[in-house]
Amino acid sequence: MGKELLGSLELNRIYQMDCLEGMKLIPNESIDLIVTDPPYTMTKRGKSCRPNWMPNNMGENVFDGKIPDTQSWMEQCYRVLKNETHFYTFCNINDITKYLQVAKDVGFKLHNIIAMIKDTGMPNRWYYKQTELVLFFRKGKAKPINDFTSRDNINVIMPKQSTGKIHITQKPYEFIEKLVTNSSKENEVVLDPFMGSATTAVASICNNRKWVGFEVDTNNIELANKRLEQIQLEDDLADYEK
Numbered sequence: 001m002g003k004e005l006l007g008s009l010e011l012n013r014i015y016q017m018d019c020l021e022g023m024k025l026i027p028n029e030s031i032d033l034i035v036t037d038p039p040y041t042m043t044k045r046g047k048s049c050r051p052n053w054m055p056n057n058m059g060e061n062v063f064d065g066k067i068p069d070t071q072s073w074m075e076q077c078y079r080v081l082k083n084e085t086h087f088y089t090f091c092n093i094n095d096i097t098k099y100l101q102v103a104k105d106v107g108f109k110l111h112n113i114i115a116m117i118k119d120t121g122m123p124n125r126w127y128y129k130q131t132e133l134v135l136f137f138r139k140g141k142a143k144p145i146n147d148f149t150s151r152d153n154i155n156v157i158m159p160k161q162s163t164g165k166i167h168i169t170q171k172p173y174e175f176i177e178k179l180v181t182n183s184s185k186e187n188e189v190v191l192d193p194f195m196g197s198a199t200t201a202v203a204s205i206c207n208n209r210k211w212v213g214f215e216v217d218t219n220n221i222e223l224a225n226k227r228l229e230q231i232q233l234e235d236d237l238a239d240y241e242k
């Protein structure tokens, strides 16, 4: 079967590229959904800190590179998304004001701010920090999520330890899967400009969506591709057993 293309890019693969360069190769209004989790630097008194559960092959720091300019990557997200689509981005409290303003400036409309509860919060003098925020925007006319009648809470509790994690900021699969299935249909194209361990890609594969993404770190790409190979093997085996 021939490879499916999106402009000059192949679908269903991670490109080792800065997403600012990569997204320029995506045609206007060709993407059905963006779910992403941009980098941030965890610091402790100005130094990167390494949690004690983190294995050596996860890299020395959360992200040591240059944090990409928010306006530049969000502008590209807006350009490549089709009309009446959704855009989800994780965000920390330091960046929330900037993200909300920039997203509005580039044309997105805010639908909601989703809080993902985690069990890894740290007690501190300003209450227990226990959530990760996900900003939920739309491009164009409002389109409801697919499963809006469900009373299920979107929140999942992030497990305390790192079991099964291959990336320090890897997001819980079930949470990402809900975003993907609620905001796209089968065969539609999902983009994640900051792939990390490829959780968005795994959720897309397991729910028959097409996908594409970018990642700058060689070690992350290698680990993500191994994860995807494993998923593909399990998928093929499931088809064979039918």
Ligand SMILES: C[S@@+](CC[C@H](N)C(=O)[O-])C[C@H]1O[C@@H](n2cnc3c(N)ncnc32)[C@H](O)[C@@H]1O
Residues within 6 Å of the ligand: 017, 018, 019, 020, 036, 037, 038, 039, 040, 063, 065, 066, 067, 068, 167, 169, 170, 171, 193, 194, 195, 196, 197, 198, 199, 200, 214, 215, 216, 217, 220
């Ligand atoms: C917060 S992590 C994403 C984690 C992902 N959600 C997961 O579940 O594994 C952000 C990723 O973006 C990558 N990154 C940072 N700057 C980038 C850029 N300009 N283009 C593409 N990837 C970038 C980092 O190497 C890191 O792996």
